[in-house]
Amino acid sequence: MAGDGATQVEHMSEEVKGESQDNTWGWLESTAHAADFCPTEDHAVVPHDTPMKEGYLLAAHCMIYALDDSVVFNLYCRRAAVLMHMRFDGYLGFPGGLVDTGEEIIPALNRELHEEMNLDLTRFQVKHEDHVISHENAKNRVICHFYALCVSLAEFEEIERAALASKEHGHEVLGHIRVPLYVMGDGYRGFPTFLDNNFCGNARSQLLTSLKQRNILPESIINAALAATKKYVPASS
């Protein structure tokens, strides 16, 4: 089992165990597996209204973005400002989280967006029609619904600023970042380098699907950027 913290702690080196306050999973254990990094092939696309299964967790996340065709460094078209964050566990991810028992998906997601980003729900709310894709991960026993919320660039900047005052800033969320969507002069730096970072769950695949579905990046560019990942050898002097 992914959440078998007791066994895992036994295998943890004495140095790591001995120094911090506590290196167990504690109360995080029962849900920790939902955020394991999972390769794309572990996620089957399922309908939005897939019924819940016994022993499964339900998760909902959202990509907040603003179209932006301005040019950075006089060279690269930005295409969009896309918001992701550094999670408490060192992975990059999207705002959102687990749906509580008895909670509806959309209210749960908006609740999480308020908790994690201080999103002003009187002005911005994810709706059913913002749905992008849903996945089932049988290995990790989780169903993940994904949404994309398009705002103006001015609204995006406002959301970014407000996020620093969220309840979870410095706790679950260690900072918000924008995704570089351009490829730089060596064919690797920029978007491919970004994709070579660590992502939780299937966040990388959710990002790529949303960029495609919302016509932010053509599929050919996405595939070329993916092909460039993990292949860069710095030029010798």
Place this chain on the structure above:
Amino acid sequence: MAGDGATQVEHMSEEVKGESQDNTWGWLESTAHAADFCPTEDHAVVPHDTPMKEGYLLAAHCMIYALDDSVVFNLYCRRAAVLMHMRFDGYLGFPGGLVDTGEEIIPALNRELHEEMNLDLTRFQVKHEDHVISHENAKNRVICHFYALCVSLAEFEEIERAALASKEHGHEVLGHIRVPLYVMGDGYRGFPTFLDNNFCGNARSQLLTSLKQRNILPESIINAALAATKKYVPASS
């Protein structure tokens, strides 16, 4: 040569070349190699007053941090809030940058901190005594000076908020993040996962050296966390 943009663009796939505004290095080319990821062994420790060499670039970066022994999730000691950022090129890095010709190191670093973070230089300034370590990278022809600036937690939070209004926010800097310094229940999530992300230049090594030198993390924990990187296999269901 690392900056041989013309040759690199020739090898770039047609998809990537054809779609963006411009996928050359442009004016970034001459300095791009200074930010190449470099393994620790490519960096020789040198004295702070190492004279400049012909054809070399000079860089100075800084880790802004605040000690913080509070506990997150009722489990993990935070130890410190340590500031890094997502760079325009998809790498994680520290604020700072290249020293211009004729410029002194410390004023150059403070200038960069103001440009990239909107740091209020009337209140916060890096000084000579904040120096941590300097490296020479012969392959990339760059000398890198590294500093660490300790502030209070309240000041840290203020600096974090001000950074969103910097001139470089959304350009060179895509967002500021804090570093998780704890190791979670599987011995991998948290600090080791964070260290498995992509870092520019020798930023990862500068981070580890500073954590050690400023007694934020004991060397044994740092070594154990490093040993855990790239070794995690998610538990099967």
